[in-house]
Amino acid sequence: MSIIDTPATDTAVIPGPATPYQGDIARYWNNEARPVNLRLGDVDGLYHHHYGIGAVDEAAIGDPADSEREKKVISELHRLESAQADVLLDHLGDIPADGTLLDAGCGRGGSMVMAHQRFGCKVEGLTLSSKQADFGNNRAGELGIGDFVRSRVCNMLDMPFENGTIAGSWNNESSMYVDLHDLFAEHSRVLAVGGRYVTITGCWNPKYGQPSKWVSQINAHFECNIHSRREYLRAMADNRLVPQAVIDLTPDTLPYWELRATSSLVTGIEEAFINSYKDGSFQYVLIAADRV
Numbered sequence: 001m002s003i004i005d006t007p008a009t010d011t012a013v014i015p016g017p018a019t020p021y022q023g024d025i026a027r028y029w030n031n032e033a034r035p036v037n038l039r040l041g042d043v044d045g046l047y048h049h050h051y052g053i054g055a056v057d058e059a060a061i062g063d064p065a066d067s068e069r070e071k072k073v074i075s076e077l078h079r080l081e082s083a084q085a086d087v088l089l090d091h092l093g094d095i096p097a098d099g100t101l102l103d104a105g106c107g108r109g110g111s112m113v114m115a116h117q118r119f120g121c122k123v124e125g126l127t128l129s130s131k132q133a134d135f136g137n138n139r140a141g142e143l144g145i146g147d148f149v150r151s152r153v154c155n156m157l158d159m160p161f162e163n164g165t166i167a168g169s170w171n172n173e174s175s176m177y178v179d180l181h182d183l184f185a186e187h188s189r190v191l192a193v194g195g196r197y198v199t200i201t202g203c204w205n206p207k208y209g210q211p212s213k214w215v216s217q218i219n220a221h222f223e224c225n226i227h228s229r230r231e232y233l234r235a236m237a238d239n240r241l242v243p244q245a246v247i248d249l250t251p252d253t254l255p256y257w258e259l260r261a262t263s264s265l266v267t268g269i270e271e272a273f274i275n276s277y278k279d280g281s282f283q284y285v286l287i288a289a290d291r292v
């Protein structure tokens with residue numbers, strides 16, 4: 001059966017933006033064409049809208065005077081972004097080839113392609129942006145995996161799936177656009193009991209006190225609302241999602257930001273990320289939780 005005629009995913013109504021704010025976010029991502037995202041994706045055809053983790057391979061980027069340096073830096077940043085998606089997928093556990101995965105807030109679909117390549121299963125993606133959904137579907141078609149990987153314009157707080165039909169689900173840098181209780185209630189509804197939920201996200205650190213000026217700057221830049229680590233854990237606990245791993249990826253993402261800040265692809269927000277990670281007000285975390 002192809003993904004297109006899977007009953008669990010068929011629905012009469014595909015909801016779009018439910019609020020004026022969601023309309024703003026749809027517009028933001030429909031208009032988004034930053035070179036930092038597109039040029040990195042062009043490296044191997046996996047298009048991400050998230051950040052990277054891991055040590056920079058200094059030998060791979062070469063000498064600053066190297067005429068090929070910029071191209072090498074772009075490849076390296078992209079490698080670190082794919083490494084981030086790999087770590088997220090590692091935490092989904094074993095997914096059978098006849099299961100269905102869900103990427104909530106799927107962007108241009110890079111993580112979905114990686115998930116299908118790893119597990120051989122169907123992967124459903126939801127985004128508010130029609131441009132992103134079209135891009136992801138075209139890319140899946142080009143790769144010959146259009147029967148398995150599908151993106152749709154849909155609000156992730158109102159998912160077009162029956163209860164308990166999803167084997168594993170994730171938010172990769174997309175949970176700061178929604179209320180966490182509403183989000184986790186919906187993941188919990190569609191996940192099978194025993195299914196795994198994973199998020200990688202930036203969150204403000206309750207130990208710091210309140211969101212720092214850098215966190216406020218990041219919110220303004222992306223028109224989002226970064227939550228605290230405490231809010232994630234509380235909203236999961238309230239929605240039958242029991243953390244199995246909470247990993248602080250902050251030290252692992254700093255090298256990515258420091259490299260990115262030296263490239264021609266800077267967007268102006270690099271300083272806020274680097275300073276907030278260093279002053280402890282902001283953290284990059286992975287949380288993997290079991291649906292019980």
Ligand SMILES: C[S@@+](CC[C@H](N)C(=O)[O-])C[C@H]1O[C@@H](n2cnc3c(N)ncnc32)[C@H](O)[C@@H]1O
Pocket residue numbers: 022025026029047048049050104105106107108109110111126127128129132154155156157171172173174177178
């Ligand atoms: C920073 S991008 C992350 C994209 C992708 N997860 C990745 O790793 O490349 C944020 C994504 O969240 C999506 N998003 C935000 N709010 C959403 C909502 N309520 N429903 C569905 N998608 C949403 C946006 O459309 C966008 O695709």
